[in-house]
Amino acid sequence: MIELAVFDMAGTTIEEHGAVYEALRHAVESTGVAVAPSDLQTWMGTDKREAIAALVRIGGGSPDAQLVERQYGVFRTYLKQRYEDVPPQPIAHADKALETLRARGIKIALTTGFSDDVALPLLASLGWSTAEGGNLDAVVTSDEVPRGRPAPYMIHRAMEKCGVVDVRKVLVAGDTIVDLEAGTNAGAGVVVGVLTGQLTREQLEAHPHTHVLDGVADVPGLPETRGVS
Incomplete structure (x- = not known):
């Protein structure tokens, strides 16, 4: 799980x-x-x-x-x-996906190549937060690590913040090749490419992954997030 x-x-x-x-x-x-x-x-x-x-x-x-x-x-x-x-907004059904995963006891972290001064106001504009009652458990920006993706450090930092010690019990999802590479380099048990960015399914599938999905809305449907082997 x-x-x-x-x-x-x-x-x-x-x-x-x-x-x-x-x-x-x-x-x-x-x-x-x-x-x-x-x-x-x-x-x-x-x-x-x-x-x-x-x-x-x-x-x-x-x-x-x-x-x-x-x-x-x-x-x-x-x-x-x-x-x-053109104000940013949540990807379609992303809010619901995060809510569903958290309801199953799965912690949620966001990582980004942005620095704090870009990432934190962006999240605030969406009403997303790690504060009590917020929808996130951790946010890791490029300011917190010695190297960004494809290095695994942001994922490992998210594990530290969330108290998770087994990389096999971590799911990583992103829309770029370096997201997949970072997840693979981190040793994550599940590495998901999503098609809501600029890349095609074929481009993402050419790199190490466990799943390529239409978007994060499909992540709660994965058996690994439902305790099904």
Whole structure:
């Protein structure tokens, strides 16, 4: 039986209408380099500072620490404006899925490549919280770990926060390749790709996983979340 479900935020549990993709593209291209859509997609779901540095380098630039920090500010400003123009909302039926899992005694954690100053206001705008009476047990941002996805550290940090010690009893779900890689690297018993992001079923199925589902709404239907072997 799964004891902890760890979900990605944007594109997995939160519909943000492609704003992160566009903000990252803008932050990189405003340095004067071009970014290929395939390269941009590869770095979706990762720590955003790491993504900016890598994509600028791929484009032929020389990303020093000062440039990365400046462009991260560009990313944040662009994303904030996009979120004001088109407010994020929960992915269809995500609220119900989280509620159902918690009713079964499964703890819920969200992980994200966002830093605290982006992730926490976003969650607050949805009314999602780890406070008493909230719908979450833990939130782990890129600020809390030495490396973001595909490293397993955010998942392991979520386990620490939730008091779960057996990785085989952890479910990880996300909409990007690095979500699947992080879940696999963490040793999670269940690694789920969801089709609510930018990738197709075929693209996700080309990487290690246990399930590929239409969305998080289908996670409570998995036998592993119902104590069925």
